[in-house]
Amino acid sequence: MTNSPHPIGTPSAPVPPPGCPAHAHGTGRTRLLESDVPPQELHERLRTEHGSVVPVLLPGDLEAWLVLGYQEIQHVLRHPKQFSCDSRNWTAVQLGRLTPDNPLRPLTEYQPLVAFADGDEHTRLRAAVAASLEQFSRHGMRRYVRHYTNQLIDRFAASGRADLVADFAEPLPAMVLAKQFGIPADQAIPLGRAVRDMVRGTPTALESNTFVVRAMRDLVHTKRAAPGKDFASWLLAHESALSDVEAEEHLRHAMVAGVENTVNFVANTLRVALTDARFRGNLAGGTMPLWEALDHVLWQAPPLALIPNRWATDSVVLGDQRIEAGDMVMLALTAGNRDPRIRPDLSESMQGNRSHLAFGGGPHQCPGQDIGRGIAETGIETLLGRLPDIQLAVPETELPIETSFISSPLGALPVAFTAREPQPRGSGAAPAPEAQQVPSAASPSPAVPSSPAAPRRRSWWASLFGRRI
Known part of the structure; x- marks a missing residue:
């Protein structure tokens, strides 16, 4: 050499x-x-x-x-x-x-997605995705994040204990993104649970994938017939003229990537806040605004490795x-x-x-990165504001890290804090009536398997780019 x-x-x-x-x-x-x-x-x-x-x-x-x-x-x-x-x-x-x-095949096999496209085809597909994402109301989204965060906290506030992965980081992005996508609120938690089941590669991952694919297919059918002010409708109406299959695939792609990356982002930030005394002190003392702190986490532990x-x-x-x-x-x-x-x-x-690599770069840079940042920033800020004495409930060395080919997500984040009563009904800004209540994470959903404890077998990337069923 x-x-x-x-x-x-x-x-x-x-x-x-x-x-x-x-x-x-x-x-x-x-x-x-x-x-x-x-x-x-x-x-x-x-x-x-x-x-x-x-x-x-x-x-x-x-x-x-x-x-x-x-x-x-x-x-x-x-x-x-x-x-x-x-x-x-x-x-x-x-x-x-x-x-x-x-095992590389699900990660690499060509699919009609913006993530696998180059040149003019990439330009056409990305234009539809980016333009539709730009129509999100950032202010409205943050209002929903605060509302859903408070509802999630109310579920465990009186117990003085929680797992901030299962009880907070996992359901929050699913609820917010479902609202922005035009998915009914009662489907959000089951859909998010199916996405996470796919990601873990459990024995029921293929069944979960089928559930997600069908949900996106139904969403396209519904929004073709009755468009609304949501991501699915904007994607279908874009001048790029996506076919139904292309729209279904990109909705699935965006939902899986948005949920999984945001879950990891929120969990990683909370882990750093609970284990790094200097980091937590800077946040509490106001010397490091949370929006700046997020960049430090994205340098240290990007959601996608x-x-x-x-x-x-x-x-x-x-x-x-x-x-x-x-x-x-x-x-x-x-x-x-x-x-x-x-x-x-x-x-x-x-x-x-913000010159980190967490969101990629060049023409394929993540077009929805500010949405994930908005969910993480508003959700964590609300959580720490309501539970200021929250502490890790186990030694840091006992936190389970699930190592896979392309990421190392946190499996659980057990915490303890002073027990508190739920917020009085009506406190804070309330979203539209149809999304007032967050469905219970334990609510039955016959189409979605319930085996979250099974070992991880496939990476989320494999689930994201695997074949449709």
Whole structure:
């Protein structure tokens, strides 16, 4: 390998000689999914051994590149002509090496979604999604967040104990997004529960997926016949002229991504607030506004830790590695946020700094990121305001972390606080009558399985991009 660094993303241009490890496809590669080392620790070790771009081996002996460097990740995100989202460019797909039973298949198999589209098709689909999201009333959404947050707190306030994942972080985004999507309030909790069941990859995950798909199909049918002021109606009315199938897929995509990422975002922020005394003190003392504190959390623990779907369209040098056309390139967002070239001191606060990688970048940057931030900020602010003495009920080391290929979500967050009576009826701003009451999370729903304790088997990305049923 040459001693001098190559420009990031240089096509063709001086490349490592054939004897260099960069050409050692299938040899000297780390088996990424067969290590017992926690992802963050593994990534730092690989950074020390290989630099910012690492040769790895995936299930089925499929070769790939894991990008750990902040600048290199930004380059991939900002250059879709060099690095496509369309998995049909993958050599493994073209050669038939991606077998039906490979666990990568649900994450990578092409779907008619904006997340897999490039060029004009991406522009058309993203225009519909982005324009529809822009019509959300941010003020109205925050009003609903406060209302639903207070209702959720009222359920456990008198007990003095709660699990802030199951009792708060999970139901809140489902309720808010259902309202914004035009989904009836009584379907929100069952739908959110089905999404989370899909994410966990339980034995009933496929049944849950069927429930979500049918819910989105029914929503499209309803809104075609009687449009309203909601995301589904705006998506269908957009000049991009989405077909019913395209609308169903993008509604499902947005619901799964919105619920799962926001749940992780809320849970991660609460975990930091409850375990980092300096962080909590800065919030309580007013020296760090919550909206700035959220950025610190997004630097430390982004809801999505890895983006697996990029494929090189031509030979290119990234970092000091030569990547060939058709190679798979995966972006380790958490590792990029911890790149010592941009963050030599990880203890330094990143509050107010929004140059993190948590929402991606380039033309595929998350179009609904401010919606997730709004839910997290308003919900957490309301929660901490009502329960100012809330404390972690177990040692931090006992918090369950569910490690998967692309994220490490918090499984539970048990807390204790001074028991309080529920708020008097009518306190705070009240939403429209049809959404006054949050359905009970325990309410029966025959179409949705109830096995949340089953072990995680598939990542949420797999559920998000898996085949429709």
